[in-house]
Amino acid sequence: MVNDPRDYDLPEAVTAPKRGWSPQLVWLIPLVAVLAGGWLAVKAILERGPTATISFKTAEGLEAGKTKIKYKEVDIGEVKVIALSEDRSQVIVTAQFAKEAQSFLVEGTAFWVVRPQIGAGGISGLGTLFSGAYIGVDPGSSSEARREFTGLETAPVVTMDQPGRQFVLRSPDLGSLAAGAPVYYRRAKVGQVITADLNPDGSGVTVKVFVAAPFDKYVTTETRFWQASGIDITFDASGIQVDTQSLGSIILGGIAFQTRPDALVMPPAEANSVFTLFPNRAQAMKLPDTKTTLYTLLFDESLRGLEPGAPVDFRGVVVGEVTGVGLYIDPETKQLRMRADVNVHANRLEMRAGSPSQVALLPAERKSRLDLLVSRGLRAQIKTGNLLTGQLFVALDFFPEAAPATVNWTTDPPEFPTVPGGLQQLQAMLHRVASKLEKLPLDKIGTDLHQTLQSFDKLAKRLDAELAPEARLTLEEARRTLGTAERTFRSDAPLQTDTRETLRELTRTAQSLRVLADYLERHPESLIRGKKDNKQ
Amino acid sequence: MTAVTAAEAGLLACHACNLLCRPAAGHDLACARCGASLHIRKPDSIGRAWAFLIAAYVLYVPANVLPVMETGSLFGSQRDTIMSGVVYLWHSGSWPLALIIFIASILVPGAKMVALAILLVSVQRRSTRRLLDRTKLYRMVELVGRWSMVDIYVAAILTALVQFQALATIKAGPGAIAFGAVVVLTMFAAESFDPRLIWDPVNPVKRSHHG
Numbered sequence: 001m002v003n004d005p006r007d008y009d010l011p012e013a014v015t016a017p018k019r020g021w022s023p024q025l026v027w028l029i030p031l032v033a034v035l036a037g038g039w040l041a042v043k044a045i046l047e048r049g050p051t052a053t054i055s056f057k058t059a060e061g062l063e064a065g066k067t068k069i070k071y072k073e074v075d076i077g078e079v080k081v082i083a084l085s086e087d088r089s090q091v092i093v094t095a096q097f098a099k100e101a102q103s104f105l106v107e108g109t110a111f112w113v114v115r116p117q118i119g120a121g122g123i124s125g126l127g128t129l130f131s132g133a134y135i136g137v138d139p140g141s142s143s144e145a146r147r148e149f150t151g152l153e154t155a156p157v158v159t160m161d162q163p164g165r166q167f168v169l170r171s172p173d174l175g176s177l178a179a180g181a182p183v184y185y186r187r188a189k190v191g192q193v194i195t196a197d198l199n200p201d202g203s204g205v206t207v208k209v210f211v212a213a214p215f216d217k218y219v220t221t222e223t224r225f226w227q228a229s230g231i232d233i234t235f236d237a238s239g240i241q242v243d244t245q246s247l248g249s250i251i252l253g254g255i256a257f258q259t260r261p262d263a264l265v266m267p268p269a270e271a272n273s274v275f276t277l278f279p280n281r282a283q284a285m286k287l288p289d290t291k292t293t294l295y296t297l298l299f300d301e302s303l304r305g306l307e308p309g310a311p312v313d314f315r316g317v318v319v320g321e322v323t324g325v326g327l328y329i330d331p332e333t334k335q336l337r338m339r340a341d342v343n344v345h346a347n348r349l350e351m352r353a354g355s356p357s358q359v360a361l362l363p364a365e366r367k368s369r370l371d372l373l374v375s376r377g378l379r380a381q382i383k384t385g386n387l388l389t390g391q392l393f394v395a396l397d398f399f400p401e402a403a404p405a406t407v408n409w410t411t412d413p414p415e416f417p418t419v420p421g422g423l424q425q426l427q428a429m430l431h432r433v434a435s436k437l438e439k440l441p442l443d444k445i446g447t448d449l450h451q452t453l454q455s456f457d458k459l460a461k462r463l464d465a466e467l468a469p470e471a472r473l474t475l476e477e478a479r480r481t482l483g484t485a486e487r488t489f490r491s492d493a494p495l496q497t498d499t500r501e502t503l504r505e506l507t508r509t510a511q512s513l514r515v516l517a518d519y520l521e522r523h524p525e526s527l528i529r530g531k532k533d534n535k536q
Numbered sequence: 537m538t539a540v541t542a543a544e545a546g547l548l549a550c551h552a553c554n555l556l557c558r559p560a561a562g563h564d565l566a567c568a569r570c571g572a573s574l575h576i577r578k579p580d581s582i583g584r585a586w587a588f589l590i591a592a593y594v595l596y597v598p599a600n601v602l603p604v605m606e607t608g609s610l611f612g613s614q615r616d617t618i619m620s621g622v623v624y625l626w627h628s629g630s631w632p633l634a635l636i637i638f639i640a641s642i643l644v645p646g647a648k649m650v651a652l653a654i655l656l657v658s659v660q661r662r663s664t665r666r667l668l669d670r671t672k673l674y675r676m677v678e679l680v681g682r683w684s685m686v687d688i689y690v691a692a693i694l695t696a697l698v699q700f701q702a703l704a705t706i707k708a709g710p711g712a713i714a715f716g717a718v719v720v721l722t723m724f725a726a727e728s729f730d731p732r733l734i735w736d737p738v739n740p741v742k743r744s745h746h747g
Contacts (some may be wrong), residue, residue, distance in 0.1 A: 008585050013548055013557040013565035026580070026587045026728075030720070033591030040598045040710070066614070 023321040042353020049077070053136070054111045059091040061115055061133030068109070069095055069135040076101035076137065093151070096137070105147060108160075112152035124155070138184040154179070163213030166194065167269065169255070170314075171277035173199075174205045176253035183209050184228055184256040190215035193255060207277060209255055220266040221260055225275050226284035228256035239386060241282075260285055291318070292343045293366075294413035297380045297394065299326055300336040301424045306382065306392040310407045314396040320344035322394060342380075342394055343415065348381045367409060372409055375416060376400070382421035461486045541735075548574045554722045565656055567663040577728040582656055589652050589735035596649065602644070602711030603689050604699065609704040617711055618642060618687065641687045641715070644680055650721050651677050655729060682740045684719045688712060 002498035013338045016103060060084050061067075066294060069077035077097035087093050097105065116125045135151075138159040157180050158164070174196055183191035198205055211219055231241050251531075255277065269275075278284035303325050312320035320343050328339035370378075377400040384391045405417030488495055520527065543547045548557050550567035557568055561722035565574040578584075603615035616624070618641050651673050658670060691708050698706040 010547065010556055010558045011568035013560045014568055014571075015560060015565060024580075024583075026584045030590035030594065031723070032596040033717070037598055037714075040602070040714075044601075052634050065620075443617040 001411070001441060003397070047099050049097040049101055050105055050147065051094055051096050052105050052147045052149060054083065054091045054093045054095060054149045054151045056093060056113065057090060057153055059093065061113060062091075062093060062135075063132065065079070067132065067134055069097065069101075069137060070114075070321065071101075071104065071137045071139065076104060077135075079135070081353075097300065103135055104139045105145060107144040107146050108154050109143035109146070109149060110138040110140070110156055111149050112136050112138075112155045113236070114155060116495060117155075117361065136271050158210040159192050162210070164191065164211050165213075165216040165271040166208055166210050167219060167267075168272055168274045169207040169209060169225050170204055170276040171207060171227070171279075172204050172275060174207075175279070177207060181252045182254045183211060184254055185211075185215055185218055185258065188215075188219075188257075207255070211257075217268045218259070219257060219269045219273075221273070222266045223259045223269065223275065223282035225255055225257040225467045226278040226281050228254040230282075234360065234401075244319050256281065258285075286318075294323070295342050295344055295407075295416040296328075296411065296413050297340045297342060297418050299340065299382055299418055299421075300337065301382060301421055303338045303340060303382065303392065305390040308342060310373060310385075310393045310397065312380075312389065312394040322392075326444050340382075342416075369409055374405065377402055379405070379417055379419040380422075381419050383509055384421075384423065436479065472486075539634065541732075542576075548576055550574060551578075556746055577732060578728065581728055581730040581733060582660060584726045586650065586730035587657055588728055589649060589656065592645075592649055592721035592725060595717045596645065599711055599715035599718050602707035602714060604687065604711040604715060605694070606707040606709050607704070608707070615709060618715070622695070637687070638685045645684045645715075645722060646717055648677050648681060648684070648726070649718075652725050652729065655734070659733045659736075664737045667734055667738065669733055670734050674726070674729065674734070677722075678726050679721045681719070684722075685716070688719070689717045705737045 056062075062079055062082055064079055064082045067079040068075045069079070072090040075098070077095045079093050080096045081093050081094040083094070084090070101126045112135070113133050114125045114128055116124070116129050138156055139161075141160060150431045151318060158166075177193055177196045179193055180194055181196075182189045182191040183193065189207055194208040194210050196205060196207045209225075209385045233240065235241075248255060258281075306322060306325055308322055309326055311318045312322065323338055323343045324341040326341075329335070377398040378396060379399045379400075379402050381395045381397065382392050383395040385391045399419050402417075402419050407417065408415035419425075488494060490496065523532070527531070542556060546559065548559055549555070550557065550570060550572055551574075552572035553567060553570040555567055555569045557565070557574060559565060559574075567571065584678055592695055603617050605616050605621070607614045607616065617635070622634050622637065622638045623640070625631075625637065635730055654679075655674055658665075687720075691706075691712050694706045695708045698704055
């Protein structure tokens with residue numbers, strides 16, 4: 001302590017006006033901070049949407065904290081954690097969704113990773129080249145909430161929000177179809193193949209197709225689907241047929257559908273209805289073959305060119321098809337014959353007119369009807385469908401002159417009577433002609449002919465010997481006569497000269513007579529008085 | 537310490553011009569020379585410091601949780617918190633930069649708030665231990681405080697400069713506001729705190745005027 005400060009002359013503080021606010025007001029600041037912080041926290045908690053896990057085969061292109069989940073290019077969430085599943089077979093992606101995206105997390109929602117893709121159908125996901133992959137969403141329509149999903153490996157061809165309907169097609173084989181292949185209606189693209197998978201039991205393939213809305217109404221319960229894949233070249237009894245849809249379908253494969261023009265007007269088919277996928281249009285457009293009856297045809301001619309699937313046709317209308325070709329040994333005669341099994345579509349053979357109930361005939365009725373037709377001459381015959389390829393087909397027609405026959409109902413399948421085919425008929429006819437020709441007594445005819453010719457010869461010789469000299473004499477006589485005649489009538493012949501002299505005399509006589517006549521005319525008295533003197 | 541403090545002598549030193557005044561009668565006094573208000577100690581120093589500090593603590597949470605910067609570019613958008621930026625820099629090999637940001641933006645504000653809390657508690661408990669160290673600590677807190685704003689400056693400058701629409705945009709996130717508030721509030725808290733209080737337990741103040 002050196003100095004007492006009070007020793008110094010220190011100025012006295014002045015009184016300041018009282019400040020208007022209480023120092024306690026400073027506590028408003030932490031209050032505001034707490035409120036602001038609390039509000040942020042509450043907001044964050046309230047805005048925090050649900051989390052869900054999605055499993056993928058690979059996390060290629062995915063990044064925790066970066067990869068977004070987008071629906072129609074709008075962010076609805078973000079990948080938070082990428083982890084392997086316990087058995088290391090899959091990648092489990094935990095994603096944080098926005099609160100508004102709650103409705104996406106339901107049964108049926110599909111997730112897939114959008115990456116750039118180049119395929120025959122086009123290029124997609126180009127934007128992800130720059131922005132990196134993202135997870136696409138196709139929301140399900142169910143209301144059942146879910147938090148665990150299995151991600152798709154490829155983007156679904158058709159998303160749920162597209163109006164339209166799905167149909168299920170069953171086919172024995174896949175052809176060249178693949179997911180994304182187009183579906184055509186009258187060659188206009190109206191949909192796509194969603195999936196094309198083998199049946200679990202391997203018995204065939206199941207193809208799911210999507211037909212976009214307004215065109216889905218063209219799919220009725222009567223609609224037929226067929227493979228429009230690539231180029232379809234058929235080489236059969238009706239010739240060569242090349243059938244394609246668009247160029248795109250040649251590369252990609254595709255499915256076409258159409259309703260038979262004569263089909264009844266049916267209501268549009270329900271979604272997920274099951275249809276048969278036919279291998280081609282021709283088969284698809286066949287009449288519905290519900291009732292088929294198997295018959296056996298026995299022939300005595302070669303069946304080369306008759307293949308299973310060859311048509312059975314009645315005057316140009318296909319009523320069935322050949323199911324098999326084989327041999328048949330007649331148990332009674334032990335004769336080897338050719339056997340063709342045919343499937344006849346009963347409802348095609350029966351009259352189409354009238355209500356469907358009329359078509360449903362009882363088996364007995366059908367038998368009696370067929371017996372009636374056979375008694376009128378209905379027979380099966382092998383015909384050549386294509387001269388170029390030698391394809392054969394079975395033709396049904398009426399042959400009133402054919403030998404009477406009946407359907408043998410005792411065998412199974414029943415045996416239907418046949419007549420020899422056109423070629424065979426021709427052969428048989430030629431054979432008959434040949435055998436008749438063979439029967440002709442050619443030797444005898446030859447001998448007779450020879451004798452005739454000999455007698456002709458004799459006659460000729462006799463004519464030559466007996467007739468010819470006489471004839472020569474006669475001719476010579478005739479020539480002489482003619483020579484004489486000629487000489488007689490020659491100009492210098494005496495006869496001619498005499499004749500001329502005579503005529504001249506006659507002329508002169510006539511002149512004299514005329515003179516006399518003139519004179520008499522002038523001088524008629526001269527007849528009495530006589531001629532006067534020339535002086536007068 | 538043997539020196540007589542102004543407070544012990546019953547005098548008031550002006551905060552602004554350091555003029556020593558004799559107290560006058562009445563409540564609110566002002567410097568006779570410059571007119572600044574006069575107190576023996578800053579009025580309600582501890583309470584105000586606590587208020588600012590608590591506010592800073594509260595806002596420290598969103599400052600670190602919420603993104604400070606939203607970067608949008610052709611390649612997608614990104615929201616970065618301070619910590620994610622540090623982690624990114626660390627992983628990408630820029631360790632010095634990561635360290636600078638970590639120290640300036642996370643460690644320093646945090647340490648500052650802890651230091652202020654220690655000072656306030658110790659003053660309230662009238663502790664007489666390590667008086668010199670605590671004073672040094674206070675000086676450091678005051679000195680280093682404003683540098684924490686570097687982050688906010690960077691974000692503000694980038695936000696102003698990088699606006700190329702589709703190509704790249706940078707926006708300040710809500711965390712930036714909170715972080716700026718934390719820095720400002722800790723500065724206020726440090727300002728409100730009267731370091732002379734540290735020494736008061738040794739030289740008690742004559743309470744002729746209330747704080």
